[in-house]
Amino acid sequence: MVDKNVEVQLKALGVTDPGVVAKRRDEMRASMKEDIDKCIGKRVTDSMISCVKRAENAEQIDKCLR
Template identity: 40%
Template structure:
């Protein structure tokens, strides 16, 4: 596994793991598969941007590698966890991978 793939996987795991914190809060609604995939994609895109991977084909290729390697596992850990509409809007506005994590706390 390359350094980029390993770190990208770690960033995505971190973003989705923080979503689990919302379960304890008891607010919001259960996250859908589409919402979880959106969070995963946003986190991956921002991490790749931070790593200076800007070629759209490379971005899509690396996101697909992540989905192929860990996508179902990560999405499975996310679907059904509680999330708020405000958290989803925050993820949409995030400008770096750390901001995605902060949105989900």
């Protein structure tokens, strides 16, 4: 979910270079490691994951997680 969020935010800024996206994704994962670790064990349904995969912006991702 973090990866998808980074992807849609960069896309909104016009950044589509795969190398730049991968670098930024790695940076975000590192900076959010503590928050990501807190998510382990939380219930995530198949429909939530499908919704996130289809999301095209951060607002849609937020709606998927409610």
